[in-house]
Amino acid sequence: MTTQEVGDRARRPSGGHRPRHGSPTIRQVAAAAGVSRATASRVINGGELVSDQARAAVEAAIAQLGFRPNPMARGLARGRTGSIALVVPEPNSRVLSDPFFAETIVGLSASLEAHELQMVLLLARAGGRTERIVQFLAGGHVDGAIIASHHRDQALDEAVQELELPCVFIGRPLGIGRASYVDMDNVLGARVATEHLLASGRRRVGTVAGPGDMSAGIDRLRGWQEALTAAGLPTDAVETGDFTTEGGEAAARRLLTAHPDIDGLFVASDLMAAGALAVLAKDGRRVPQDVAVVGFDDLGFAETTDPPLTTVAQPVTQIAERAGEMLQGILSGLQPEPASELFPPRLVRRASA
């Protein structure tokens, strides 16, 4: 312990600062191990150019002193914060308790753990003040961001694009060129769902589509169209809902009024499908005998409807995990180019079709 650190400039006793935080520094580790800070740092950061002897000494010192690198000092030196943001629009607790976001958070958290990245949760304030979020992202608090832009917020998406900050979107963002994103193959999912209806002999298949300003709404509508067109069937039985139960109910009612002969129904979300089921029941139509119904999402809700809903499962957790890995790839320099990845759909057969 007589080893004196003599490096750097002379340390006059002057200059004042707050008392130490108590946590041991790399200086003390180096001193205890009888090496220079540089060597200690090499050991800590997995550098290869260290003798076994020095390495052992440093590791012993670290263990003995209980040393941990100060995250901020490290971040300042490396130019990285070690954390990334998860941006969630519309933070009313209803949205947050949506299984979609809950699973997204869990999946992303798991993915980041492997890279020692931390997740800062950024909720857009009620009223959609997108500005505060952009300010924060621009402020250098995080190394990158994952935008769960599943809901319509093009303003945010665009602002983020200006930012030069590594970003990965969960759900294909609209109106943005060259963005990295992870999504499921909504077109294919809708096609699979519709083909399932066709395979059971349905010939008059309608759809309750999602909003036209969300990629999920657009893509699922397109898949439905593709399947019907390929089968030589008409694609005129369309009504649009807003992904809520009430919206689905209203759309289904309009649809049945306009096209009473429908015998199959693809609904772009399970919540809307629940609304449609209610309308069908009220209308005295049996499911699936009179009208077969396929939903979309399968986030734990589809099993509870009456009858249980055949639906297209969204691999939310996997999508979130992949988004985390993709962001990590960008941060680490591999994968400089924007990329996108689509997960395949999985049809879950229950009683409704």
Add this chain to the structure above:
Amino acid sequence: MTTQEVGDRARRPSGGHRPRHGSPTIRQVAAAAGVSRATASRVINGGELVSDQARAAVEAAIAQLGFRPNPMARGLARGRTGSIALVVPEPNSRVLSDPFFAETIVGLSASLEAHELQMVLLLARAGGRTERIVQFLAGGHVDGAIIASHHRDQALDEAVQELELPCVFIGRPLGIGRASYVDMDNVLGARVATEHLLASGRRRVGTVAGPGDMSAGIDRLRGWQEALTAAGLPTDAVETGDFTTEGGEAAARRLLTAHPDIDGLFVASDLMAAGALAVLAKDGRRVPQDVAVVGFDDLGFAETTDPPLTTVAQPVTQIAERAGEMLQGILSGLQPEPASELFPPRLVRRASA
């Protein structure tokens, strides 16, 4: 722009580092404003000892250059990270989509916004690896933590106590002396609920209590006991559930078997109350005519039961906000002593009692 920064030691062209991140530094601001870094810093941090002229010059420079303080440099200098952790045990998505946590997150987020603190979400890994969380908290990544320890995890609670890290618990932690926490007054809430049953003429009131190793379970049981004892009635009709619907169902069944004469029932959570309602219905007992039922929580679920549940509302959002403020108080040096705060209950009357 001819002003040359001459401060600090002579800057030899040597020494190598990564290229600048591009973002303007306080040095450039000072140079552009024709003042020293110290003065620039004073302006930025709201110091008072600055001439109007200097202040104006600095502010102009900041605006022109688009300067933002580097969070990590600032953190390093100040010894604070500017972020706090929200610790949530059991991160399966079921727990996270629990409205309780969703509202907690939203409330806390709102509370922190005012203090420019960021929220790092820490999910205990499935399997309850508490260690990783403790490591992180000890690592200096955050200035403090809020522990949503509403669920039983005494190990974590205790480890956190060792840590010297400013902490506020949401929900009274068990077996920990001198901890700061915010909770609702569960004892009073249960008493109010029970007294409501008594006021409607019930004389044989049972309870489905929560787990005996959670403060919410213990306190609500005690409130029930207090109310009955004060009325001179027996407190023997008790069964315990685990806060789930199934648990409530089983407990209610046991309770009705042991005490068939029950005419009032206080259930320690709405989920369990739903289970109890199912049992009562199966048993052919009408609610509230034969048995009046009061639940606890009112997190958007109580309105959907049949009949809608009279229940004790938990002000989750307010609790979370207050916890954020309390932590902020500790961090800012006011309020050095552990404190606790209880929110009053609010009885929400619906059809079940």
Add this chain to the structure above:
DNA sequence: TTGTACGCGTTATCAC
């Protein structure tokens, strides 16, 4: 393989 020294951007202290 190791040590020296610089730089990261900011804050805080002290002397003017």
Add this chain to the structure above:
DNA sequence: GTGATAACGCGTACAA
């Protein structure tokens, strides 16, 4: 009021 400068704790060219 203001300027100069020592920390803050760490990473890393460069020299040795």
